[in-house]
Amino acid sequence: MNTRISSLPLIALLAAIGFAAPQPARADNLLIHRVQQEKGMDLPSRGMSMAQVERKYGAPQRKLSPRGGDSARHPVINRWEYASFIVYFEHDHVIHSVLNTPAGNNTNPAAVN
Template identity: 80%
Template sequence: MFKHRHNLPLLAALAIVFGAAGYAMPQPVHADNLLIHRVQQEKGMHLPARGMTMAQVERKYGAPQRKLSPRGGDTKKHPVINRWEYANFIVYFEHDHVIHSVLNTPAGNNTSPATAN
């Protein structure tokens, strides 16, 4: 009689009602906790700051364990991105300036950046 697509608004409304009524809805709590913990760790480590040059990073933190192959550079929209791996963190550079630094942890999906070709 009824087509399944007619039931979608009803199912959506029920999900909102039951969620608002305090019924347990599945939440990705574990992933949120890992992310919060990781951000707190990064703040406490004083990682290389955005805008630092490669020379400044190397003077302050020493030589990286590994300088990974650069990526991009084929167009202005895709500038050259360099990645340096240290024991506990990875630094990403656009040309020769830091754009991001992250912990090298299992929670970060970056435990082996050398394999991310």
């Protein structure tokens, strides 16, 4: 009687586990690179008014349609697009500025309108 167990299923199982092991995500690497890039750039800072942003950086290429404003919990958010970054305003003050790159979800902000 042959009590030897075939090692083929075991090898297949170990290979499958190896492929299922967590791998560093490409998106995580892109996000880290993007954050590092943003730190080195002169972007509008949180709290600046729309007038201050326009004085310092000029007129935006586009002023995208406002979002929100349906309640106090959802204030109006305005978005201005410049050549290399997008500025997000809550009412008329900057809440965030991000690079306009394919690494983020803002690759084509006009498509969201």
